[in-house]
Amino acid sequence: MHGRSERTRAAKHYLGPEDYNDYSGENVSKWNPKRWSRGVIIGAIIAAIVIIVAIIVGAVVGSRNSNSAYPDYTQLNYTLQDTYHGTTFFDNFDYFNTYDPSQGFVHYVPEETAQQYNLTYATDSAAIMRVDTSTANATTGRFSVRITSKKQYNNGLFIFNVTNSPYGCSTWPALWLSDPSNWPTNGEIDVMEGVNQATNGNQMTLHTTDDCKMNVKRKETGKVLTTNCFNGTDDNAGCGVKGTNAATFGEAFNEQGGGTYAVEWRNAGIRIWFFQRGSEPSDIPTDVSNTTAPDPSTWSTPMADFPGTDCDISSHFKNQSIIADIDLCGSWAGATGVYSTQDQCPGTCSDFVAQNQEAYAKAFWEFASFRVYSAS
Ligand SMILES: *[C@@H]1O[C@H](CO)[C@@H](O)[C@H](O)[C@H]1NC(C)=O
Ligand SMILES: *[C@@H]1O[C@H](CO)[C@@H](O)[C@H](O)[C@H]1NC(C)=O
Ligand SMILES: *[C@@H]1O[C@H](CO)[C@@H](O)[C@H](O)[C@H]1NC(C)=O
Ligand SMILES: *[C@@H]1O[C@H](CO)[C@@H](O)[C@H](O)[C@H]1NC(C)=O
Ligand SMILES: *[C@@H]1O[C@H](CO)[C@@H](O)[C@H](O)[C@H]1NC(C)=O
Ligand SMILES: *[C@@H]1O[C@H](CO)[C@@H](O)[C@H](O)[C@H]1NC(C)=O
Ligand SMILES: *[C@@H]1O[C@H](CO)[C@@H](O)[C@H](O)[C@H]1NC(C)=O
Secondary structure: OOOOOOOOOOHHHOOOHHHOOOOOOOOHHHHOHHHOOHHHHHHHHHHHHHHHHHHHHHHHHHHHOHHHOOOOOOOOOEEEEEEEOHHHHHHHEEEOOOOOOOOEOEEEOOHHHHHHOOOEEEOOOOEEEEOOOOOOOOOOOEEEOEEEEOOOEOOEEEEEEEEEOOOOOOEEEEEEEEOHHHOOOOOEEEEEEOOOOOOOOOEEEEEEOOOEEOOOOOOOOOEEOOOEOEOOOHHHOOEEEEOOOHHHOHHHHHHOOOEEEEEEEEOOEEEEEEEEOOOOOOOOOOOOOOOOOOOHHHOOOOOEEEEOOEEOHHHHOOOEEEEEEEEEEHHHHOOHHHHHHHOOOOOOHHHHHHHOHHHHHHOEEEEEEEEEEEEO
16 A cells, blocks of 8 residues: 555665775774773773673573574475466566655566567567666666566565676666565565666565674675665665675676575575576476476575574565566666766766666566475
C-alpha cells in the first residue's frame, strides 16, 4: 500500500579521493606518553582496566548466548518449486509503475509500454530487459523497467542463470529479493547490484529492521563492506559484501557469457555463490526441464555468507518476491562522489541519461532462467 521499497543506498561506501583524510602526523606529539600529565596517565590506566573488564564480561556473556555459534549448514533436501524460463517468463511478474523510491532519473513503464518499446522481450531461451534507446532527448528521465514476481517466498534455494548484466555511466541495475509493501520489516536480499561502469565487482547486501548484524564468524570469499544490516544505520547501506573480482558483474561478467548466482536462504543463514559460466557445480542441471535438485552442502565456499548468528533470519526475512530493474542515476549511481569522482562519468548524470540514447544499447539484462527450490 504505502510501503516503501528501497534498495541499498550505499553511496557512503564508495569514497572519492576527497573522502580520505590526510593523516599527516601533525598532532603526533599528543601520542607520546612521556609528555602526558599524571592525570592523563591515571585516566589511561583506568580506561585500560575498564576495557579489560569489558572484554572478559563480553566473552562470558557471549559464550552463554546460544545464538553465538556459527550455524550448522547441513544438507537440506530440495524440491523444484518454480521455473521462470521461456516465452512466458514475464507473465510471472508485475510491472512496477510509480515513482522510483530510489530517486532515479527514470520512468518505470507498465507492461504495454514495455512491449511497445520492446523493453521486455522473451524467447524460448532468454528473457531480455532493457532501457529505452529510441528517445533522443529524454528530458524528464528515460523509460526503463522494474519487475516484481507475483509469487513470494519464505526460504529456499534460488538459481539465477544470468547471461548479461547492464552497465555503463548512469546505470544502477539490480536483481534482488524483497517484499516491497513491507520494507524493511520483511527484509531485502540484494543478489546482483552494480553502478555505472561496474568494474569493481558485484555487491551483495541485506537490509533489515534493527537487530541484524554480521560482525560474527563468516565463511566467504567476498570482501566485507559493512556489518549492520539495519536500514537506520550507515544511511541504509545495509550489510554488504563485495564480489571477489570484476567478472562478477558488468562488462567482464558479460564477456565470459555471464554465470550463475545461487542463493540459499534458510533459518541458519543466507549464502550467495557465484559460478562463472561453465564452472557451475555439476548438480545444477543445465537443462531446465531436468527437475533434479542441487545440493549446496557439497559446493565450495560462497562469495557471501550472512549467518544467523546475530540475526534471526526467520523473523527478518519474509514474503520475498524476485525483483529486477535497471535504475538510472538515483541516490547511488547518480551521487556526485560516485558518478563523477569515482566512476569518472561525464557531465551530470541526468544530462547523460537525457542525451545519450545510444549509450543504453549495452544496458540490458539477459536472463536464461530462474529456478526456485524449497526444502522438503
Ligand atoms: C535427505 O535425503 C537423504 C537421502 O534420502 C536422507 O538420508 C536425509 O536424512 C535427508 N535429509 C533431510 C534433512 O531431510
Ligand atoms: C525486440 O528485441 C529482440 C531482442 O533484442 C529482437 O530480437 C526483436 O527483433 C525486437 N523486436 C522488435 C519489434 O524490434
Ligand atoms: C531537449 O529538450 C529540452 C526541453 O524541451 C530543450 O530545451 C533542449 O534544447 C533539447 N535538447 C536537444 C539536444 O534537443
Ligand atoms: C528505515 O526504515 C524505516 C521504516 O521502518 C523508515 O522510517 C526510515 O526512513 C528508513 N531509513 C532509511 C535511511 O531508509
Ligand atoms: C539431471 O541433472 C543432474 C544434475 O546435473 C544430472 O546428474 C542428471 O544426469 C540429469 N538427468 C538427465 C535425465 O539428464
Ligand atoms: C545457463 O544458461 C546458458 C544459456 O542458455 C546455458 O548455456 C547454460 O548451460 C546454463 N547453465 C546452467 C547451470 O543452467
Ligand atoms: C505474507 O503474505 C501473506 C499472504 O499475502 C500474508 O497473509 C501475511 O500476513 C504476510 N506476512 C507478513 C509477515 O507480512
